[in-house]
Amino acid sequence: MIEQQLALYLVMGSQNCKHDPVETLEKAIQGGVTFFQFREKGLGSKIGKEKIELGIRLKEVCHQYDVPFIVNDDLELVNELDADGLHIGQKDGDMKKMKDSLKSYQMLGVSTHNLDEALEAKNLGADYIGVGPMFNTLTKDDIEEVNGPIVIEEIREQLPNVPLVGIGGIKHHNASQVIEAGANGVAVISDITQAESVKEATERLVGKVIRL
Ligand SMILES: Cc1ncc(COP(=O)(O)OP(=O)(O)O)c(N)n1
Ligand SMILES: Cc1ncsc1CCOP(=O)(O)O
Ligand SMILES: [Mg+2]
Secondary structure: OHHHHOOEEEEEOHHHOOOOHHHHHHHHHHHOOOEEEEOOOOOOOOOHHHHHHHHHHHHHHHHHOOOOEEEEOOHHHHHHHOOOEEEEOOOOOOHHHHHHHOOOOOEEEEEEOOHHHHHHHHHOOOOEEEEOOOOOOOOOOOOOOOOOOHHHHHHHHHOOOOOEEEEOOOOOOOHHHHHHOOOOEEEEOHHHHOOOOHHHHHHHHHHHHOOO
16 A cells, blocks of 8 residues: 555655645645655744644645645654654654654654665664665755665665655656666655646656556
C-alpha cells in the first residue's frame, strides 16, 4: 500500500510556492500527487500560530482526497496536527525515540544518503526511506554530496522490500531514472510548487513515475 502511495510525493511549505499554498496542494493532488509532507522551513516560512493554521488547512485538503499528511522535523507539530506521520533526517534527533513517540497509525520517514544510513533506518523501524540528493538542487542549501540514482540501486539490492523514494533536483525529464533505479516514487518540491500551472506540471511527472 505505502509503496503505491509514495509514487508522487509532494514536499512543500508556503515558502516554496509561486501560488497560494492551499491551492497549490489541491491542484497538485488533482494532478496526481499521492503523498504529502508539510515542510514549513527556511527563509520566508511561517512560524507559530500561522504555521499551525496553515498545517490544519493543508491536512484538510489531503484528507479530502485520502492523501497521507506527513510533518517534517517537528514531533510537537505532528501531535498538534494529529498528522499521519513524521519525516526526519540524520540530524533531527534520536530516531528510535521519535519512532517510539509516534502513535501506531503514524508513519516514520527517514532521510538517508547512502546504504549504511538506509540499513540503520530500516533497523530502527522506518516505514519508508528518502534517499538524496539525486541531482543538484537550489531548493535546500545544506544538501549533502550528489551521488545520483546509483545510491537507490545499491539500497534496493540490499533491501528489496523497503519503501524507497528519491529526492533532490527531480524534474519530469529525470524522474524516470530514479524509478528505473528501483525507487517506489519520487519526492519533489520546485518542479511542482514553482510551476505556472501546478496541475499540468504534476501530470507531466505522473507520466514518468507510474509503472505501466
Ligand atoms: C522525502 C524526504 N526525503 C528527504 C528529506 C530531507 O530531510 P532532512 O535531511 O532532514 O532535511 P530537511 O528537509 O529537514 O531540511 C525530506 N524532507 N523528505
Ligand atoms: C528537502 C530536500 N532534501 C534533499 S534535497 C531536498 C530539496 C528538494 O527540492 P527540489 O525538488 O526543488 O530539488
Ligand atoms: Mg529534517
